[in-house]
Amino acid sequence: MVLKVVLRNLQKHPFLNLVKIIGLGLALTGIIFIALFLKNELTYDSFHQKSAQIYRYTTTDPDFFSGKHFARVINPGYIHEMSDALPEVEEFVRLRPVRGGLMKYDERYYKIAQAFECDSTFFNVFDAKMLIGNKETVLENPASMVVTQSFAQKVFGERNPVGEVLTLPSGQYYGEDQDFTIAGVMEDFPANSHFHPDFVATPLANQFAYGWAWTYLVLNENTTVENVTVGISDYLKNNREANPEEMDTEVHLQRISDIHLNSHKLREIEENSNIRNVYVLAIAAFILLLISISNYANLNIGMSGFSAKYLFINKLLGSSKSAVVKYFFFEGICILGAALLFTVLLSVPVNTGVIRFYKLNLLAGNSTTIVLLVLAFSLLSLVFGMLPVLKSVFSSIRLGGNRSSAVAVHRNGVSRVLIVFQYAFSIALIITVIVISRQTNYALKHSMGVEQDNVLCFESVHASIQQKFGVLKEELLQYNSIESVSAMLEPPGGEANDMFPFEMEGYESENPEQNFESIGVFPCDYSFASIFNLQFLAGNNFTENNKDNEGLGEYIINKAAMERLHYSNPDEIIGKDFKLIFSTPGSGITIPKGKIIGVVEDFHLSSLRKQVEPLVLFKRDKLWLLNFVVSFKPGMKEEALADMKKVWGELFPEYPFQYEHVNAMYKRVYKAELLQARLLSVFTLIALFICSMGLFGLALIITQNRTKEIGVRKVNGARVSEILTLLNKDYIKWVALAFVIACPAAWFAMDKWLENFAYKTTLSWWIFVVAGVLALGIALFTVSFQSYRAASRNPVEALRYE
């Protein structure tokens, strides 16, 4: 029976109830998706059975790349003996990246995104579901390969690939073709893994002695990380150090489950996320929860007047307090039920969108989590939505009669606090979104080649293509659509980590004990500076050829390098003798001695999170030019692409024509920030929407409650404008208070957030003003409709209405 009354009562105020339903539904949808996304982020690599025991091993050394922390280990040949020597280490595996990006099968090249040469112990460390083959034996032999399902499908279709031979083509990285025999097929690694290889393979011979490999150790359950760290240090000291007393190599062990969120080393396998993103999103979800529940509670308080009479009469007729609770409980259940339905309807398109853009099916396999979330959310909104209502109902009900319907919202302290609080969060969210978007734009704008918006990049091309760079450049420049062509060591957005020792005329080392000091280097084609519009502070660009003769080498340095070399006036360093020393024996590579011919303003090749490092640009012919960049003339993108494809097809018919817009590459660098900005704008919109709807509903209730007052005031001569002021004054006060609360909090949070960046925008005052004005504008726009209607109503009508 109560239910029947509840339903009839709900129907009487369809709009206000719809506001409640939409508010709760939107918030619940948001919270479910955030929570599932966070779950995904926080469970990275935990699917490995030994996840708690797997640690990634790295070392740092101040003498080696100035102590830069790489995620990989150099020359990891010793890992095997080290593991044998340490009883605490149960197992190890090394992953050497398969480089070159291509595999050959049946005279065709296939692009690989990521693949490793590994030890035969791969499956003893990592868990992967085998579809064909036995984990224990599949990698027993050298040159055995296990491919993932999707890669197998790409190359072999539905055929069983076991026994087929894939070739790693010779080129820059490999002296000759290497054949691997497929021995098994495994499932693709799940989304929440910090690496996703297309295949893993054991090398032909032990090739781990030189080069780099990501190295993972499985530690004994009964040992501690500190123990093992000390053990490894001792091992290195006794076995690998020429000078054990002075060893300053530091050993680092990082738990595999910490890699995704807490690792910021160089040369990670994939771009990692950041624990800050998790915090930002968790806070957003929490705010959403608070806003939606407070909004719901507030509307409940406002609307409790509508059922006050019913409850009063019921008390006369002998209903107990529990019946009142029951009434509001049923009402809550109905609203929540409808909100759940709305959530279900909303989740389908949202999930489709998430799958399309982020390749993440958040809803799949998470039913328990979802049910728990829904239950928790329902319980919270039921309890906190009902509490303030029950409180005000119980205190007013005994006074009896219609008077209790005037649970005056505009005088109700709880309501006021809730509204102020909602708006404070909304304003803070608006500020956050503006700051994050501004910083992301700032970073993108200052990234190399983004502002010109006409640069395309062929990333890490194959060695045989690199050899023909000169031909490609010459051919391309014959076309009217092509503006410039250049090449360089690192792709836009990449890390320029390489350092060479150097000598310079008149340079005195700060540290005389060291023979040579090193400086960051960046081999490139002669038109590098012009294609990216580098600003010359002094001197000139390279001469137009890539070959330098001994004694006539040309070096361009950036401002950071100039300061590194103890100069402050760029004109003074021009013409100084300079030499880079490349000292890999047997490589046959020499870098000609020469002079510094130019100084350029610092440019942002890498992320703006990091300080720009000193960098020496020098030209190389057919060496170290891994990445090609091509700029086209404005407005001729289509023609340029067609021309490039044509030239590429003629020169390199067997290689895929794959290019990327430089803008897109930098967007990948700021993926996390862009994602944050996008998600936060969505949440801000939702939050603002919920707040506005709630305020709209409250305004409706308040003006209804004050209809008589307004009528009386008008009969006594108040103008519409005066009534409007009277009604809107409160809202302005609330938003102003919210603004005062929100600003310092947002300023503090954003100041912290901006610390992520070495180069950042300012937290200008206008951002705060815009946020405040926006919130006030939305609030006034929302309530003015109601206020105006109430104010302009014929007072006679208003009084009769009462």
Add this chain to the structure above:
Amino acid sequence: MIQLKNIDKYYDAKFQRTFVLKGVNLDIDQGEFVSIMGPSGAGKSTLLNIIGFLDEPNEGEYLFLDQPANQLKEKQKVQYHRSHIGFIFQAFHLIEEMNVYENIETPLVYRGVKGKERKAMVAEMLDRFNIVAKKDLFPSQLSGGQQQLVAIARAIVGSPKLLLADEPTGNLHSEQGQMIMELLKKLNDEGMTIIQVTHSEENAKYGNRIVRLKDGYLKEDE
């Protein structure tokens, strides 16, 4: 049945105390039909509310069926509302969201009367007040007199011992008012104790005793 001893009811404002009732003494026996009269603001409704456990006195003692009211627990008050006391109001106070049948049925539901029995009791009331045809209508679809009939039916369906009526005819025209008063008289004849608040001397005469209130004091008891 009802004993009020030295009842005070007041509201405290910042600097002064406003008395609504002051030193009210009143005894009402079972079977009486008492009319409380007095000018606006005299405290009539407040007195009725105190008797009906809708309000509490600040001072004094109230015995209901020889039980001190201030010692009653909330549960017992609810119990009295369920089984001993019926209310009628000037503004009828029917539940807008319920039709006639459901309005009359509600107190029986709270009392825990079984479905079948409930049906019979409501049917008897509808029959007695001649509103069978109206049982599916909602209050807004009824005239004032009809609404008050439903309200009375609802008040007495559980055969309470005490019926409290706050200006039951105040919103009705004289003919309808007369009909309602006849009905109350009849109920009193059947043994129900009735206390009504009224402005009308005429209506007051339906009862067998008149109590006059002025400025919170009990002026006269005839």
